[in-house]
Amino acid sequence: MFITRLTLTAAIAGATLASAAAVQAADISGAGATFPYPIYSAWAKTYKEKTGTGLNYQAIGSGGGIKQIESRTVTFGASDKPLGGDELEKNTLVQFPTVMGGIVPVVNVEGIKPGELVLDGETLAKIYEGKITKWNDPAIAKLNEGVKLPDAAIAVVHRSDGSGTTFNYTYYLASVDETWKNDIGVSTAVEWPVGLGAKGNQGVAANVDQTKNSIGYVEYAYALQNNMTYTDMINKAGKKVAPKAEAFAAAAANADWSSQPGFGVILANQPGDKTWPMTAATFILMHKDAKDGAASTEALKFFDWAYANGGDAAAKLDYIPMPENVVAQIKKEWGQIKGKDGSAVWSMNH
Amino acid sequence: MTATSDYDSGVKSTRPVAQSDRIFGSLTLAAAVVVLLVLLGVFASLVMGAWPAFKEYGLPFLWTAKWNPVTDKFGALAPLCGTVVTSIIAMVIAVPVGLGIAIFLTETCPRVLRRPLGIAIELLAGIPSIIYGIWGLFVFAPFMQSYIQPFLIDTLGHVPVIGTLFAGPPYGIGMLTAGLILAMMILPFIASLARDIFQTVPPMLRESAYGMGMTRWEVNRHIVIPHVRTALVGGIMLSLGRALGETMAVTFVIGNAHRISGSILAPGTTISAAIANEFTEATTPIYTSSLIALGLVLFILTFIVLAAAQWMLKRMKQKSGA
Numbered sequence: 001m002f003i004t005r006l007t008l009t010a011a012i013a014g015a016t017l018a019s020a021a022a023v024q025a026a027d028i029s030g031a032g033a034t035f036p037y038p039i040y041s042a043w044a045k046t047y048k049e050k051t052g053t054g055l056n057y058q059a060i061g062s063g064g065g066i067k068q069i070e071s072r073t074v075t076f077g078a079s080d081k082p083l084g085g086d087e088l089e090k091n092t093l094v095q096f097p098t099v100m101g102g103i104v105p106v107v108n109v110e111g112i113k114p115g116e117l118v119l120d121g122e123t124l125a126k127i128y129e130g131k132i133t134k135w136n137d138p139a140i141a142k143l144n145e146g147v148k149l150p151d152a153a154i155a156v157v158h159r160s161d162g163s164g165t166t167f168n169y170t171y172y173l174a175s176v177d178e179t180w181k182n183d184i185g186v187s188t189a190v191e192w193p194v195g196l197g198a199k200g201n202q203g204v205a206a207n208v209d210q211t212k213n214s215i216g217y218v219e220y221a222y223a224l225q226n227n228m229t230y231t232d233m234i235n236k237a238g239k240k241v242a243p244k245a246e247a248f249a250a251a252a253a254n255a256d257w258s259s260q261p262g263f264g265v266i267l268a269n270q271p272g273d274k275t276w277p278m279t280a281a282t283f284i285l286m287h288k289d290a291k292d293g294a295a296s297t298e299a300l301k302f303f304d305w306a307y308a309n310g311g312d313a314a315a316k317l318d319y320i321p322m323p324e325n326v327v328a329q330i331k332k333e334w335g336q337i338k339g340k341d342g343s344a345v346w347s348m349n350h
Numbered sequence: 351m352t353a354t355s356d357y358d359s360g361v362k363s364t365r366p367v368a369q370s371d372r373i374f375g376s377l378t379l380a381a382a383v384v385v386l387l388v389l390l391g392v393f394a395s396l397v398m399g400a401w402p403a404f405k406e407y408g409l410p411f412l413w414t415a416k417w418n419p420v421t422d423k424f425g426a427l428a429p430l431c432g433t434v435v436t437s438i439i440a441m442v443i444a445v446p447v448g449l450g451i452a453i454f455l456t457e458t459c460p461r462v463l464r465r466p467l468g469i470a471i472e473l474l475a476g477i478p479s480i481i482y483g484i485w486g487l488f489v490f491a492p493f494m495q496s497y498i499q500p501f502l503i504d505t506l507g508h509v510p511v512i513g514t515l516f517a518g519p520p521y522g523i524g525m526l527t528a529g530l531i532l533a534m535m536i537l538p539f540i541a542s543l544a545r546d547i548f549q550t551v552p553p554m555l556r557e558s559a560y561g562m563g564m565t566r567w568e569v570n571r572h573i574v575i576p577h578v579r580t581a582l583v584g585g586i587m588l589s590l591g592r593a594l595g596e597t598m599a600v601t602f603v604i605g606n607a608h609r610i611s612g613s614i615l616a617p618g619t620t621i622s623a624a625i626a627n628e629f630t631e632a633t634t635p636i637y638t639s640s641l642i643a644l645g646l647v648l649f650i651l652t653f654i655v656l657a658a659a660q661w662m663l664k665r666m667k668q669k670s671g672a
Contacts, residue, residue, distance in 0.1 A: 063631035153519030160606035162419065162631030184420070188633060191418035196521060196617035197606030199627055210492055211522050 028299045031058040032065015032078030033164050034201045036282040038221040039099055040078075042313045043306045050305075053298060061200065062164030063188050069093065069285045075295045077285040080164020081188055082264030092288040094337055095262030096330040098303065099310075100252050100320040102220045103169055103278040104230040104243045108208050109135060111148060112229055115242055118143045120234035121176030121269070121277060127154055127215060129179060130194035135213060143234070150213065157207045157216035160197025162188035168280035169217050172268040176277075217278075220248075221317040235277045236269050243276055248320045251279035257326050286337055293339025300334055300346045396649055399642035406636055411643060417608035417624075419633070424640035426647050428608045432525065432618035433648065436600065437593040439529025439614065440536055445586055447533075448540030453570055455541075456548040468545070474538035483602030486531045487523070491603055494530075495522030499615055514612040521605065526614045528604035532596055536589040543585035547578045580663050587659035591652055597622040621648040 030040075037059035044055035060068075062079035069077025070091050088095055105119060123139050126132040132139055136149040159166045167188045174181040184190050198207040201222045208216040209226065220243050223230045232242050241247045251270040257263050267279040284303065290296040307330075311321045322330070334346040403424065404411060414425025455467060499520035507516040551574050559569045575582070605617020606627055619627075621644045632638040 061631050063633045066633065067630070155519060155521050160627045162628065162633060187420040189419040189628070189631065191416070191420065192607065195607065196523060197619075197627070199601070199606075206487065207523070210487060212495060213519075 027054040027056045028076075028295065028302055029056045029074045030065075030076040030078060030284075030299070031060050031068045031074045032285075033062045033080045033282055034059040035062075035080045035101065035163075035165050035219045035280070036078065036099060036319070037201075038219075038225065038317050039101075039310075039314055039319050042317065043302075043310050046309075046313065047302055047305060053302070055302060059200070061161050061188075062167070063162035066285065069287070072287065072291055075286070075290075075292070075299045078282065079285060080280055080282045081167040082260070082262060082266070082281075082283050083285065084264065085261035088262050093262075093285050094288055094333055095264065095283050095285050096303075096333055097257075097263050097281040097283050097322055097326070098306065099314055099322065100248055100267065100279060100281045101318070102243045102248045102276045103165055103172075103217055103280060104220050104223050105233070106205070106208050106216050106218055106223050106228040106230050108212060108214045108229065109150060109152075110212070111150075114229045115232055116147060117229075117231040118234065118240055119231050121172065125173045125177035125180045128156060128158070128173065128192070128195070129177075129184070130156070152213040155211045155214035156192075156195030157204050157211065157214050158192050158195050158197055159189070159199070159204060161199050163200075164188060164280070164282065165201060165217065165219060166190070168266065168268055169278065171266055172278050175269040221319065224318065233277050235273075235275050236271050237273045237275070239273045241274060241276055243318075245315060245318045245320060247274055247276035248279045248318070250274040251276055252281070252320055252323075258329065263326070263330070288336050288338060290337055290339050290345055293341070293345045296337055296339070296345045300337070304331070393649065396642060396646040400639060400646045402636060403639040403643040406639075411640075412647065415608075415610055419637055422634055422636050424637070424643075426621075426644055428610050429619050429621045429624045429644060430647060430651075431610050432528075432604065433594055433620040433622070433651070435525055435614065435618070436529045436532055436604065436620060437590060439526065440532035440593045441586075441590055443530070443533040444537045444540055444589065448537050448589075449544055449582075451537075451541040452544030452548055453574075455545050457566060457570060457574075468542075471538045471541050471545075474534075475542055479535060479596060479599040480602075482531055482535055483599035486527065486599060486603040490531065491522040491527055494527050495520045499526075502615070515614050517613045518611070518615050520615065521617060523603045523605045523617065524615050525604065525611075525618045528600050528618075528620070529614070531599050531603055532593050535596060535599060536593050539592060540586065540589045543588070544582060547581045547585060548574060550581070551577050579666060583659060583663055583666070587656060590655055594652055594655065595622055595648065597626050601626050621645070621651075 037057065040055065040057050044057065048054045057078075062081050065077035065079045066083070068074045083093065083095055087093075105124060107117060109117070119140070120143060123132065123143065126139065133153055134151060135154055136151050141149060167186065170180070170184070170186045170190055174184075174186045184193070196207065198204045198216075201218045204216040204218050205222050205226045205228060208214045208228065218228070220230070222228075223243075230243055232240055235241050250272050251267045254270065254272065255265045255267060257265055259265065262283070263281075264283070265281065267281060269277050270279065286296060286299065307322065307327045314321050331346075335344050337345050339345045407414065407424065411424070411426055412430070413427050414423075415427040416423045416425045417428060418424070451471065455464060459467065499522065502516045503518075503520060507513050555573060555577065556569060559573045564572070600620050601623040604619060604623055606619050606623060607617040608619055608624070609616070611618065625641050625644055629638070629641055632641055
């Protein structure tokens with residue numbers, strides 16, 4: 001049974017690839033992170049109306065995006081986990097951030113409305129370590145005086161696939177909790193001590209929605225779109241913050257984007273009174289030596305348009321656009337992307 | 351009577367017929383060889399893909415429960431256990447119920463109901479597995495969480511010894527839910543196979559048994575089932591193969607956690623669910639290789655099940671003196 005399934009999948013995948021190649025002339029192809037999928041699809045819709053050029057973006061997760069760009073099956077890959085300088089070098093990749101957003105804990109507890117519950121990093125880490133197992137645990141009760149918490153077991157939901165959201169989330173948990181840092185670690189996929197796994201941001205959202213007394217973590221746009229109950233957080237400065245655009249922007253404000261190769265700055269647990277502690281940027285990966293120069297030009301045109309015109313759409317979904325000075329630096333980086341003839345596929349006067 | 355006598359009426363020589371038979375023979379042989387080649391190819395590529403993992407971890411890969419992408423430590427035990435446990439749950443439920451349906455349809459069902467029931471079963475068998483998965487997650491899992499699991503925890507959970515099987519919070523999804531969904535998926539498969547098999551029993555055999563004054567139970571127990579035992583075991587093993595490899599529906603409702611738990615209410619994972627979930631996301635070569643090694647384990651497990659079935663059939667034949 002397994003074998004037939006595998007061959008069938010391969011056949012379908014082959015057919016899809018073949019048809020994807022056929023329409024490539026008109027559409028930009030990209031794959032990767034699910035975190036920015038809501039904003040990329042919003043941009044793609046408007047861009048298609050304006051220019052006729054469509055975007056075929058497969059939200060398969062950051063790990064998949066990195067793999068697909070390395071094997072050159074897409075024009076761009078997308079990842080929430082920035083690659084390091086040596087990894088970029090090794091695969092001759094250019095990396096740049098497109099938008100920033102926030103990861104929010106979402107809960108499904110009877111009678112609790114969005115923003116009613118407050119958590120801090122340590123409590124969140126202990127819940128995901130399986131050390132806090134009941135909603136009326138003293139640690140949660142202490143943070144939420146006056147909120148009626150049920151005497152029910154916490155059902156923990158995490159991602160089952162490798163994901164940049166998980167990378168940023170575990171990065172945050174490791175930065176606030178020693179046990180997490182030493183025993184579990186930071187990665188796109190980790191060995192979860194408790195809980196059940198769901199595929200993609202959408203999968204976590206669906207599972208939390210279906211499971212009573214559960215907690216999960218998703219990108220803020222997914223929490224909004226699914227009308228989910230998100231929680232507030234206590235940030236590094238000890239202040240209570242709600243997941244809102246200005247809180248994500250506060251985290252990004254002091255980031256030194258030029259400090260890391262490929263703008264690979266991680267925004268978790270930044271200082272500041274108004275800072276949302278689980279803020280993250282999402283990145284695009286493209287080859288410096290483009291196999292199909294024209295396709296790369298089309299992709300860069302799309303991102304150029306998005307930086308200039310995509311701000312409103314981003315704000316609607318509570319993503320934060322990149323600051324203008326960073327965009328200027330990014331466009332300078334684009335000069336490194338060269339076609340087969342060795343000339344740059346992008347110039348400032350496009 | 352030969353097949354050619356009417357057709358050629360002896361006018362043409364028999365030579366072209368012999369030739370066409372030869373061509374037909376080699377064509378069917380080629381078709382059979384293709385299957386073997388594909389099987390060998392799949393096996394070889396699985397072994398090649400899994401080689402780095404087995405070189406790194408050795409045979410203990412099979413009984414290591416760790417699955418940690420951060421430290422690149424992988425072991426197959428948790429998904430292997432999940433595969434076996436969910437399949438056992440599915441078989442325990444689906445085999446008796448499926449046989450019951452089949453016997454009802456062939457023996458005791460009123461004639462008016464026979465066709466609609468048969469069609470309903472075939473329709474159930476035709477539903478794609480992802481539909482079972484979605485229905486399982488959005489309809490069945492909340493039902494399990496609200497009613498079935500709390501009931502199991504409150505009652506059987508306090509019974510000594512088997513109590514650990516029903517411990518823990520009611521997640522709704524988990525091993526038991528996955529096993530039940532699997533049972534639903536293979537139930538129509540078993541029922542329709544078994545019905546077709548029961549219909550091959552010669553009416554004469556049945557009628558003479560009834561004529562001797564046997565009851566319905568006796569006829570089915572001593573005449574019908576022994577007569578088709580071989581085919582029945584084959585059909586059940588096919589369903590078991592289907593349960594072992596089922597992917598999409600299980601992925602939705604099993605909880606995808608690489609853990610071994612004493613409780614069947616806890617989340618777990620199966621081999622095919624783990625591969626489906628993690629394959630596109632496996633970032634390091636050893637991670638990918640470990641997933642392919644899981645595939646190889648499933649391949650061998652399925653092979654063992656089918657081989658065991660063959661062996662059992664052989665034993666049965668010897669015993670019955672056939």
